[in-house]
Amino acid sequence: MEFTAKQIADFIGGRVEGNEQATVHTFAKIEEGKEGAITFLSNPKYTHYIYDTKASIVLINEDVELEKPVFATLIRVPNAYECVAKLMQMYAASLPQKNGIDPLAFVSKTAEIGKDAYIAPFAYVGDGVKIGDGSKIYPHVTIYDGCQIGKNVTIHAGAVIGADGFGFAPNQEGYDKIPQMGIVVIEDNVEIGANTCVDRSTMGQTVIHKGVKLDNLIQVAHNCEIGENTVMSAQAGMAGSTKIGSWCMVGGQAGFAGHIHVADKTMIGAQCGVISNTKGNGENLIGSPAMDPKDFFKAKALYRRLPDMYKEISALRKELEELKKK
Amino acid sequence: MEFTAKQIADFIGGRVEGNEQATVHTFAKIEEGKEGAITFLSNPKYTHYIYDTKASIVLINEDVELEKPVFATLIRVPNAYECVAKLMQMYAASLPQKNGIDPLAFVSKTAEIGKDAYIAPFAYVGDGVKIGDGSKIYPHVTIYDGCQIGKNVTIHAGAVIGADGFGFAPNQEGYDKIPQMGIVVIEDNVEIGANTCVDRSTMGQTVIHKGVKLDNLIQVAHNCEIGENTVMSAQAGMAGSTKIGSWCMVGGQAGFAGHIHVADKTMIGAQCGVISNTKGNGENLIGSPAMDPKDFFKAKALYRRLPDMYKEISALRKELEELKKK
Amino acid sequence: MEFTAKQIADFIGGRVEGNEQATVHTFAKIEEGKEGAITFLSNPKYTHYIYDTKASIVLINEDVELEKPVFATLIRVPNAYECVAKLMQMYAASLPQKNGIDPLAFVSKTAEIGKDAYIAPFAYVGDGVKIGDGSKIYPHVTIYDGCQIGKNVTIHAGAVIGADGFGFAPNQEGYDKIPQMGIVVIEDNVEIGANTCVDRSTMGQTVIHKGVKLDNLIQVAHNCEIGENTVMSAQAGMAGSTKIGSWCMVGGQAGFAGHIHVADKTMIGAQCGVISNTKGNGENLIGSPAMDPKDFFKAKALYRRLPDMYKEISALRKELEELKKK
Numbered sequence: 001m002e003f004t005a006k007q008i009a010d011f012i013g014g015r016v017e018g019n020e021q022a023t024v025h026t027f028a029k030i031e032e033g034k035e036g037a038i039t040f041l042s043n044p045k046y047t048h049y050i051y052d053t054k055a056s057i058v059l060i061n062e063d064v065e066l067e068k069p070v071f072a073t074l075i076r077v078p079n080a081y082e083c084v085a086k087l088m089q090m091y092a093a094s095l096p097q098k099n100g101i102d103p104l105a106f107v108s109k110t111a112e113i114g115k116d117a118y119i120a121p122f123a124y125v126g127d128g129v130k131i132g133d134g135s136k137i138y139p140h141v142t143i144y145d146g147c148q149i150g151k152n153v154t155i156h157a158g159a160v161i162g163a164d165g166f167g168f169a170p171n172q173e174g175y176d177k178i179p180q181m182g183i184v185v186i187e188d189n190v191e192i193g194a195n196t197c198v199d200r201s202t203m204g205q206t207v208i209h210k211g212v213k214l215d216n217l218i219q220v221a222h223n224c225e226i227g228e229n230t231v232m233s234a235q236a237g238m239a240g241s242t243k244i245g246s247w248c249m250v251g252g253q254a255g256f257a258g259h260i261h262v263a264d265k266t267m268i269g270a271q272c273g274v275i276s277n278t279k280g281n282g283e284n285l286i287g288s289p290a291m292d293p294k295d296f297f298k299a300k301a302l303y304r305r306l307p308d309m310y311k312e313i314s315a316l317r318k319e320l321e322e323l324k325k326k
Numbered sequence: 327m328e329f330t331a332k333q334i335a336d337f338i339g340g341r342v343e344g345n346e347q348a349t350v351h352t353f354a355k356i357e358e359g360k361e362g363a364i365t366f367l368s369n370p371k372y373t374h375y376i377y378d379t380k381a382s383i384v385l386i387n388e389d390v391e392l393e394k395p396v397f398a399t400l401i402r403v404p405n406a407y408e409c410v411a412k413l414m415q416m417y418a419a420s421l422p423q424k425n426g427i428d429p430l431a432f433v434s435k436t437a438e439i440g441k442d443a444y445i446a447p448f449a450y451v452g453d454g455v456k457i458g459d460g461s462k463i464y465p466h467v468t469i470y471d472g473c474q475i476g477k478n479v480t481i482h483a484g485a486v487i488g489a490d491g492f493g494f495a496p497n498q499e500g501y502d503k504i505p506q507m508g509i510v511v512i513e514d515n516v517e518i519g520a521n522t523c524v525d526r527s528t529m530g531q532t533v534i535h536k537g538v539k540l541d542n543l544i545q546v547a548h549n550c551e552i553g554e555n556t557v558m559s560a561q562a563g564m565a566g567s568t569k570i571g572s573w574c575m576v577g578g579q580a581g582f583a584g585h586i587h588v589a590d591k592t593m594i595g596a597q598c599g600v601i602s603n604t605k606g607n608g609e610n611l612i613g614s615p616a617m618d619p620k621d622f623f624k625a626k627a628l629y630r631r632l633p634d635m636y637k638e639i640s641a642l643r644k645e646l647e648e649l650k651k652k
Numbered sequence: 653m654e655f656t657a658k659q660i661a662d663f664i665g666g667r668v669e670g671n672e673q674a675t676v677h678t679f680a681k682i683e684e685g686k687e688g689a690i691t692f693l694s695n696p697k698y699t700h701y702i703y704d705t706k707a708s709i710v711l712i713n714e715d716v717e718l719e720k721p722v723f724a725t726l727i728r729v730p731n732a733y734e735c736v737a738k739l740m741q742m743y744a745a746s747l748p749q750k751n752g753i754d755p756l757a758f759v760s761k762t763a764e765i766g767k768d769a770y771i772a773p774f775a776y777v778g779d780g781v782k783i784g785d786g787s788k789i790y791p792h793v794t795i796y797d798g799c800q801i802g803k804n805v806t807i808h809a810g811a812v813i814g815a816d817g818f819g820f821a822p823n824q825e826g827y828d829k830i831p832q833m834g835i836v837v838i839e840d841n842v843e844i845g846a847n848t849c850v851d852r853s854t855m856g857q858t859v860i861h862k863g864v865k866l867d868n869l870i871q872v873a874h875n876c877e878i879g880e881n882t883v884m885s886a887q888a889g890m891a892g893s894t895k896i897g898s899w900c901m902v903g904g905q906a907g908f909a910g911h912i913h914v915a916d917k918t919m920i921g922a923q924c925g926v927i928s929n930t931k932g933n934g935e936n937l938i939g940s941p942a943m944d945p946k947d948f949f950k951a952k953a954l955y956r957r958l959p960d961m962y963k964e965i966s967a968l969r970k971e972l973e974e975l976k977k978k
Binding site: 189300 | 792826833849925950958975
Binding site: 106122124140142144158160163164166168169173174175176177178179181195197199202203204217219221235237239253255257273275288289291295298299302303305306309312313316319320323 | 353354355358365408411414415417418430446447448464465466480482483484515517519520521536537539541542543554555557559560561578579596597614626629630632633635636639642643646649650
């Protein structure tokens, strides 16, 4: 499929500078632009690329002033980044979508699969599982018995939904397994990354509320709950029964102790260790154990100066002793 | 299957308060109790739920005094949590167990599979692998050639047993692979979580001793050894040739350097970084690098006060100089 | 296959002490040596094992002096560790190699698979994927549409190549997905560990350059680039658009913020948190946030002494006040 600069400008409400008939059929980063590609300039750091780019069309903010003529046709818009995202969404939606249950998938006879859902080769869908309309289950996903997946959910390759929670009771010779009899409920519009694990609850449900986005290799333990539209980066992990509020952002490799509550709109830094309930909505946390970022960076800066502080304390002691003698 | 309060009380040695003929067919958390469910009250924090719960039966400790009448039938027992675990185990054991080699599994002709073992669809069992009686291999588990799995072992979806250890020798142009010719041995009664990786050794064996429980997304490198009944939480990782003793508990996201020994019954906190041999049995460790928890929390508390300390040192210096002048 | 001490000594250029006709057919660690096995002594810590080992042949450095006679036949070499690695490589190369596309693999009709490549059961190779000559794709690997894999690449079980990068734009009700339209390019001689994830780029390519070795459970986000011959240990993670140079070594569980550059030959310690561009080639970094190791260990040592420092500051204050009064 090809589009002209004019067609694109009309679609996104932009203004063409240059050849209205310039055509594109693909997307590129500005530094890798080539003929037939559309790109965008949003970050001022990259402005110098626009004079050399081979891209046929560049989306650019209205207020950017250029110092030299450029080869590419420009489309002026209020927000180039938003426009390119919008174009990419339109383009992606126009591509043929995979659909239906692949003959190489395993789907239990007692599972229910919604309309226009896609179940890829080697996906495993256990007994009694429900998968809503339009959801996409990629290869090597395992959905254990009884779990419920909403509509327009995407689960990437290798993710495991509903494996047993990690529950054992010590006895004299070792550990007894505590059966994990609950399920996992994943609500609508959730995206779950590759090789991420969401464990079933001991009783009741582990719940991922609607709109949540989980990156790759994340651990969500039994009985956890993640609120609407919370976003979590790769390799983060939650211990059992912890509840995270809605609209939170969690950095990569962050960890949460068990049985704690994180308030709505909390921002958690990468590698953060959250060991107790957070104080309230909108808090920022960083470090392990988690602290306010201002305190964290102030203390961290002094941390590097600990040897100086130590020397100064010793000097003060020595000088004070001398003073006392007098 | 349904059970009456009387049947349950007789089975676990409890005493009924209320309707002996109340029946249940499922389990629920006390805050989610509904008719036909049995629940339990163990954590005093949750006592207020008992007055409203819709559960038909509540297991409750003998010594808990209630302030108002409750709708549910109570079964009084010495330890409600242990009793509910026992009931769940009984119930789980009564459910039909999956069994045998699923036609969608791949099992090498030279593998040996024990009696009553279950090999799920899309499990891969390589050449010469042995799997003991009663073991459960979930979907998308990969067991590389030659590895040995004991009896009553559970391996959750996506776990990888026996991939090559990470061994490379630098040459002038890059790295030569050091062939990983050993195997992985997993002893009886081990449980391995979803997407956890246990690498084969360079020579000899990587060994997971009996009763060990590994959570999800754990890394066990080549030539490691984990002692009996040690429990390790999600996303922990061990570098090569490290040996962890028996009855240890390892928190989530903890890491172990290579070639070190961790003594029996060591408790390792979440996100801990263990970089050298531990001192002896029963030690507690926390932080990265690992420290005694008392020291860790004392130092951590002062860490937040570093800016105050810094200011005080500067003030002392100034005042001392003034005093000297006099 | 069996080899005599003489054959091995001739092959690696060593000198036999003992029975030239001693034969071996396998490898063993020195502490686990048994008849028919060849082992090696390289680490002086293990010297005492040589007197008791049941191994038939021991490779040993020329300059090691033994205090007692040994049962095993010795082969004296300049570097025993290098020689055993060389022997293992030769032995491994002599074993029959798996080859071709297993009938239980899924390979899209539009994928191109090179000569002597191996595609294991339950591997998934998407539309338009290219896999070079001699590459090995283990079970449960997923390669999403359009990704390119070079020659002699090894991808271990459960790895996911080309899942969507983690890109979402907030709207008033939740998040819009930003389509991830790029690909992953993996160059020649790369090895990728079990359950590791390399995400496709938003536009353009996520690139793993030739000779890179990635351990298990690693996260490489969209638009990242890893330079030639860089080695990364298990559970490390890179956020989006970060570029790591060539010949770097990255420890386990280390994390990299997004959009940063790490220079060539940088050494990054385990659990390190790299949050900004590094300073130049050959730097060492440790801690989170990352610091120079000398500073790190000096500050860490004082960290444990913070309570002492605090007490001393209080004492100084008190004594100074007394002095002032006089």
